[in-house]
Amino acid sequence: MTTKISFQRVFASILILSTFIAGFKIISFNEPKISLEGYQIEDGFELSVIASESLLKAPVSMDFDNKGRMWVVEMIGYMPNLEGIGEDEPNGRISILEDRDKNGIIDHSKVFLDKLVLPRAMALVYGGLLYTDGPKLWFVEIKNDKPGKKTLVDPIYAEGGNVEHSSNGLMMNIDNWIYNANYNFRYQLKNGKWLKEPTTNRGQWGITHDNFGRLYYNNNSVQLQGDFVLPNKVIRNKYFKPLIAEGQKLSNNRVFPIHQTSVNRGYQKDVLDEKGYLTNVTASCGPLIYRGGAFPNAYHQNAFVCVPEANLIKRNTLTFNSTQTTANQAIAEKEFIASTDEGFRPVNLFNGPDGAMYIVDMHRGIIQHKAYISQYLTEELSKKKLDTLQNAGRILKVVNKSTKLHPIPDLSKVNSKDLLVLLSHHNGWLRDRAQQLLIQKKDISIVKDLVALTQINNDYSTAIHALYVLDGLNALSFKIISDVLTKSKQPETLAHALVLTEHFAHTTNLAKIKLIFKDLQSQNNETIDLYLAICLNSWLKTGDTSLLSNLAQIEKKYADKQVFQEAIVSSLDGKEEQYLNTQNPSALLKNNLTLAISNRQKKELNLIFVKEKNAVDNRTKGLQLFRSICATCHGADGKGIQDLAPPLKDSEYINGSMKRLASIILHGLSGPITVNGKQYLLNNEMPGLANNKDISDQDIADIIRFTQNAFAKDGKNIAASEVKKLRDKKPLGGGVFSEKQLLETDFEK
Incomplete structure (x- = not known):
């Protein structure tokens, strides 16, 4: 018997070794086997753990590379104990997670960068990695999964502030700019140079965008905020800060946990209900507009929000019109995901290349920084021994039972023609990445194909993606834009085309653009009129004062719509008095213009043009x-x-x-x-x-x-x-x- 057992062991060892030598992949024993008992998810959906703490620790953000692999930011130093002592240790890292046996579960992890101080964000862009290390923002080239040449993009990116209130996000938008949460600057690598310019300061932790390119974010006590207009379009007047067009609260903050909740101010009136359940969000973060195309139509462009203090994820349906977006609780008094597991700490959400939704679960007991944690919460965490839940972390995946995920293409091997096809894919992640890869390839042979795509009208913003590929290739021309403005029937495409005319705001193009403007105004469409008012900022700088009458017509037409009035003040940068003296503005616009004039005289700029770094609270x-x-x-x-x-x-x-x-x-x-x-x-x-x-x-x-x-x-x-x-x-x-x-x-x- 002993001999037989020994032989079997030897034979098994030989079989395993020969399988490895033959090149076959064997199953790793690092695959997570974690129960999700106590987790509830909306009917029709499935939740699974695809990576866990044997392969990663304290994940806070992630991205997918062109092969479909996950890159994860691990902020291991965050609150290592109830006193927060040791958080400045360089123990953070960025790891590459892989599913080598292709069974849908991560079985391999390797460190790409380590010895980082509280890393909080990254983005795979321009063929490399943009990431944070302490207060600095770096870009590093990727060579065979190893870091290559490093470039310091911004030495003060996250300087000042607290780790809970430091710059993060690093999200590439449809306009080829990288936006952030909690920072008033945006970035772009253009013609070999890094550009940094002011933008509106948005949110606290996490940022996302819809198909049109509007931005969404939140802060700890407001579960969802958003802009009603495209970014950087109503801040042209440096002496006027828009109050309606940007930063609006889109929904209420009611929350419906399924267990008693330990939160920072739980002893204060109305923070918890009579059962001890949290009533309103206190630490919301990581919002996501779902654009994956693998959920039923009713979920298309829904807004999902992390609520880690109550161990749940909210779902909001969005309603869009030309000048406003609203959000509503998807199912009354019920969350998309809710758990009794107090270690479940969702902090970020992402669309995946397969159409699934991915959840970054920091999975720890303490999520409140020492600067803010109350004695009450300290005692609660200690009593439940939640302060001992450290060095864990998970990535979870959400799929719909009735729809299929998309096959994940290896985008590192596809050609330009294949990428052009992906610009019409119903998965927004694939469209976004195809746009950026086409720009990186610098393949001018596809310009004619891109021009043809600018005339497509669909729900996936294909024409808009094509316009920004042309812009990124420096192949956009006034003729291309003019053709879009005269032929397209899609207001959203026309809005972006109007914005892009600003590149060609020269006297030589005035005669033609004025005819186009006249035709567009005759269509009587709010979206078109709004972005016409916005783009006139650049055309007015040609010195043609007759364009003031175009603004006046729009102003009178929408005298009661504050978004329009703010857009007009933005466009009238430096021409406020001229407009006041010649166009007889409405009372609302007159007040805004007078305020801008007063601010200019006092040299009181919109703070985003003054602030360089986050202040320490x-x-x-x-x-x-x-x-x-x-x-x-x-x-x-x-x-x-x-x-x-x-x-x-x-x-x-x-x-x-x-x-x-x-x-x-x-x-x-x-x-x-x-x-x-x-x-x-x-x-x-x-x-x-x-x-x-x-x-x-x-x-x-x-x-x-x-x-x-x-x-x-x-x-x-x-x-x-x-x-x-x-x-x-x-x-x-x-x-x-x-x-x-x-x-x-x-x-x-």
Whole structure:
């Protein structure tokens, strides 16, 4: 028996070895076998785990390469413990995940880049990888799955701010520009040079676009926001900030979890309902407009939103018209995906080359940064041992049971003609990537084919894609644009064509374009009229004042539509007074033009043209100051250090008067001191910060705000102006405060 078993083992080993030598692929034992019990998904759909923590850790974003492989950003350093100590360690990475045995589950992972500091975003563009490392934005060429030449695109991309409020997204839009969440700049590699120019600051974490090219995003407490117009089209007037055309809340924030929820402010009224379930989003992120073409028609261009604090994903149906987009909960009081697994932390969503929807699940217990996490949530996570759920991570896949996924083509091997066909594919991911690959190939032989595609009218924006391929190839001409404007019957295509006429806004083209404008206005279409008003910005710069009458006609026609009025102010950059004096504008437009004139006189620019980097918010700055000044003695967790300093957490000095607390920080304290009924005999005194020229009144207010958030039962604040007044209220006799003086002083006077 023993001999037989040994022979079988040897034979099995030989069989495995010979299979490997023969070149056959064997199944990896790293494939995840994870139960999704406790996960609910909308009827007709299936959810599966295709990659897990044996192959990746703390994923926050991803992209697909031209072979269909997943590239994943792993932000391993984020909140490694409840105190957030060690988050600046260079332990982040970007990995390539593969399904080598082609059974639909990832079985192989290899690191492309490592030793990154809190990487949060990437995009496979221009044949290389655009990615973040700490505050910097880099582009690296890819050579046989290894990094090649690196180019520093932006040294201050994510400088300032907190990791939860730092620039991210890096999404290529249909207009060939790369947009971001939480940053007021966009990027493009054009003719060998990286371009960076201002754009509207959008959202907090994650960004997406629809087939037309409008952008969608959100922040922690607003589940879905969006622009009513194409990006950068209503910000031409640097002295006027549009308030209606961009950044609109599209839906309500109601959420329907299937279990009691542990969230940061769960103790506040109405945050949780009577059952302990979250009522409205508090950490929404990672929105996606589904454009995959492999779900039923009713799901086409739906907006999906991650709600990681409640372990669910929302689905919203979108309604479009020319000047407004609205969103509504798809199914009343029910989410697309909801789970009882409190480790399920969806943070980003993506369309895939096969038409499936992919979920980046960071899968961890702590998703709130130390700068913001309340004592309440800290205790909740600790009680549930969720703080121990670290170094996990998953990629999940959503498919529809009644429709088939698309075969994933190897785009690294297709020719230009094949890519042209993909511009009409019903999968938006394939259309977007085909557009970019055609530009990268620089194949001028396909120009005639692209021109033919500009006349196609379909729901997949084929003509728009073709126009931007021509633009990216520097093959767009005024004749091509003119033909589109006179022949196309699709308002969305005409809108983009009007925008692209701005490249050809010269006096030599004025006569023809004015005839085209006249014909387009006669069509009485809101979309066409809106983008005509927008594109006149460039044509007015030719000096032809007769074009003001075109704007005036549009203005009068849409006098009650604020989006139109904002677009007109944008186009009238520098010509506000001329319009006021000659066109008799409506009251709404007159007010907006007067505001722009006033702002110009005062040199008050729209902030996006001034701001270079994200500012550090008060609580993050307070955390930084606390760690550098206070934590050495009081401990990073505020629990104090034996024989050095008493605890801050839940102490009467933290929960009591803010003026008393500010006075201690300003003027110092000597022991002994009693905290929470226990006397601390301190051999040294706490020095005050009043004489430190590097510490401002606002800095002290920020320290207090952080301590109130992290260590107090009910957080309070103090203004910098109040801190300033307390500088002169020094302890009697000079020196630092004693406990006796603290108890005898009425700090509220």
